[in-house]
Amino acid sequence: MTHPFDKFNLSPYLIEAISEIGFNEPTDIQNKVIPEIKKGRDIIGQSQTGSGKTHAFLLPLFNKLNPERNTVQIVITAPSRELAEQLYNAASQLAEHSEQEIIVQSFIGGTDKNRQIQKLSNKQPHVAIGTPGRLLDMINANALLTHTAQFMVVDEADMTLDMGFLEDVDQIASRLPEKGQMLVFSATIPQKLQPFLKKYMKSPLIIEVENEQVIADTVDNWLISTKGKNKIDMIYNLLTIGQPYLALVFANTKEHVDDIAHSLKKKGLDVAVIHGGISSRERRRVMRQVQNLDYQYVVATDLAARGIDIEGISHVINAEVPQDLDFFVHRVGRTGRNQLPGTAITLYGPDDEQDIQIIEKKGIEFKPKEIKNGEIVDSYDRNRRDKRKPVSKEVSFDPEIHGMRKKAKKNIKPGYKRKIERKKQAKRQRARRLNRRNDSD
Incomplete structure (x- = not known):
């Protein structure tokens, strides 16, 4: 039986992995990004949370990964520990379905640095995922050997910039091969991110996916x-x-x-x-x-x-x-x-x-x-006043009559409406006399 993801020509273990987590239909960004990553293009992917972008880059990168090479092949940065762990869990779930061992390792702050260095001295991971600071620490200690990595992903680039980690990401990117493939994903592309993109990306394809519904209809x-x-x-x-x-x-x-x-x-x-x-x-x-x-x-x-x-x-x-x-x-x-x-x-x-x-x-x-x-x-619509039918511009505004009406609302007495009408009639009569006088001149 065919699977909707079969059109991407992914390894059978990847189809098995996404079937396990209930991916029955590719999302918009997956349809657009997966074929382009497979072609080797540098990509700037712009999409909102919940669009399926994590698997949009993990699936084609894992498809290119060679488990027989005991070297770092994919480096992925995330601006927070929680996001890095989220990526690590998604990548590990894919790796578990591979017949050949695929080593996925996370590098985040707050964990035992020396223990990680010791572990790296025995074996390098195929996929290194982590926060920029800890990844850079491992690279600077000559423990994590990223010079062999062909692929780098900068996830949540706008958040990386906001949190002041872009300089660390810059240094990580500078240690990777020049001919590698760079993928940057972000909800927004701030102007301050442009120098980094120009420095490391070769004619990147910009893929922007706007959610048809900004908020889910549920x-x-x-x-x-x-x-x-x-x-x-x-x-x-x-x-x-x-x-x-x-x-x-x-x-x-x-x-x-x-x-x-x-x-x-x-x-x-x-x-x-x-x-x-x-x-x-x-x-x-x-x-x-x-x-x-x-x-x-x-x-x-x-x-x-x-x-x-x-x-x-x-x-x-x-x-x-x-x-x-x-x-x-x-x-x-x-x-x-x-x-x-x-x-x-x-x-x-x-x-x-x-x-x-x-x-x-x-x-x-x-x-x-x-x-x-x-x-x-x-409650009431806060814009209700703006939606009212506008008063005709031909109606003149008389501050004296307006003041009397305002006063009437506060203290309504018998005959008050007649008093206002007499006042208006007297003003009209004065206006007519004034007009006749001007005509006679």
């Missing part, structure tokens, strides 16, 4: 105003109304994450905290507990949470509108995966109005909601 996308309300109380109510299966709360800084988590703990919630200020050992411990569903509530920053890939996240709450609006899609993309229902809730204040409008211009629609009497109910 996600309810709510917008709730915080004006005049206590934000912590609102977050607490959102977390406790309806008992979410697993809720992920995003804040923009580690300080805000700590503040929110501390306040929620005082209210009796057992909350996990994930941000860059936590030690690597603690982060790994918390991530394992989150994976095991030991926590129902997680508060995290954007960069730390990019490595959280848990199918059961039922709710995402944006305690703040992200400073980088591209992160909005990354946040919301944590829920509603694999056709499971999800709810994304964004809290916003008056200062966030412009950012919300920019997000809406990306094709993202919000449902206005509010918390009322312990329930989440429909």
Whole structure:
């Protein structure tokens, strides 16, 4: 029986591996990228989270890999430990199905460096995956011999740049053969990334894949105003109304994450905290507990949470509108995966109005909601005033009459409408007399 991925002429073990994890149909980026990688092209792949890009580069690279050569053949960098581990797990799953041994090794901070050096002295991996700093440490120690690698992948390049790791990636790339194949994947391609791309890539093919749906159609996308309300109380109510299966709360800084988590703990919630200020050992411990569903509530920053890939996240709450609006899609993309229902809730204040409008211009629609009497109910459209029928420009504005009408609303008395009409009639009569006088002159 044929498999949809057979058209890529992949090794049988790779078809077997992706069948095991339920890949029944190639995604858009896989259809576009896999054939070009097989041709040996340098590629800049631009796509959002959840597009299937990891296997878009792993499958064709593993297809080119030669297990009989006991040398490093593929180097993959990821900007965070969580993302590196995610890539390592995906690559290991493919390798497990190969009849010939394929060695995949991860190199991330917070692990025993000397032990890794010792292990490398015995045998080099075919595939080296890791964070830029630790990979470079291994290369500089002459432990990881990457000069034999024909392929390099820079995953999440925009995040690599944001976290200040591009210089390390530059140094790693400089140790690889000039004739190697370079693949760069990123949600966005910032201008500051261009010098690196020009330095290491030969006439790269740019493949941009826009998700047909920026947000999965299984996600309810709510917008709730915080004006005049206590934000912590609102977050607490959102977390406790309806008992979410697993809720992920995003804040923009580690300080805000700590503040929110501390306040929620005082209210009796057992909350996990994930941000860059936590030690690597603690982060790994918390991530394992989150994976095991030991926590129902997680508060995290954007960069730390990019490595959280848990199918059961039922709710995402944006305690703040992200400073980088591209992160909005990354946040919301944590829920509603694999056709499971999800709810994304964004809290916003008056200062966030412009950012919300920019997000809406990306094709993202919000449902206005509010918390009322312990329930989440429909609210009014915040743009309702703009949608009203405009007043005809021919109607003149009389400040005196307007003032009387305004006063009437506050203190309505019998005969007040007649008084306004008499006032208007007197003004019209004065206007006619003035016109006649001007005509006679």
